[in-house]
Amino acid sequence: MPELPEVETVRGGLAPVLEGQRLARVEARRPDLRFPLPDNFVQELTGARILKLERRAKYLLARLDREDTLVMHLGMSGRFEIARPAGEARPGNFHYAPTPDPKHAHVLFETEAGDRVTYYDPRRFGYMALVNTATFDLHPWFAGLGPEPLSQAFDAARLQHAFAGRKQGPKTLLLDQRIVAGLGNIYVCEALHRARISPFRAAGRISRSRLERLAVAVRAVLLEAIAAGGSTLRDYAQADGALGYFQHSFRVYDREGRPCPHAGCPGVIARRLQAGRSTFYCPVCQK
């Protein structure tokens, strides 16, 4: 489920455990995730200190006291769990007591302090890589990324420019990480509903005032989701339930057949496949 709010939540949870710590032990329990892990993966990381844990789009970035940055993408089903040494108190803001799932525990990090961070990923759409920090912005994964939706670089003008002349719906274009980085299926559906814009309307024909609404809606839904600790579904469910309440706030996503939550709207939430992915929307109030 990792879209921007989930990755940001994970970042916030891992940071107190990893930042400033040296990795005492690293274990790759299989040679590949979505892509092969670099040959020197374990060697490069063992003994490295994580200076800072950052996020760009849906990527987690561990800045190291070495030439490279550890880049991690959670794909569809990637998640992290932290285990502390027996008897120690839990630092706040993260999830513990995982259901044992040794089959999908693919990468282990152990810090000097003894915390163990395990990466689980049943579907293995996630990946990890080492990317040279000095030339980071030139790397193909990052060179073409659009602005962060929570930064000042993202606004209606940016959308207008990106949408100009395009016949695809805004749903499809907002999923394009080159236009804006970090949105996924859930939050695009939610933002379009809040802005009352049809996912199917030709993007180039959406008025400026509607694009203003859309930019505001994107920002609002992401901020609310981050404040709620992201959304917890399926693989991502955490044992102690400490995180991830935003799924209770979905207005359209996975709510086919339920009434439209907009006051006074008689619509019923519909689901339609768009570019092979489910789009949830209200056919009545989203124009």
Add this chain to the structure above:
DNA sequence: CCCACGACCTGTGGGC
């Protein structure tokens, strides 16, 4: 450029 579709990989939930 647009779109439809399939691929990657595994698990789960719903329908019968």
Add this chain to the structure above:
DNA sequence: TGCCCACAGGTCGTGG
């Protein structure tokens, strides 16, 4: 209960 299919948060590539 059991089986089979549809579908799942994300990308990436192909071909018309």
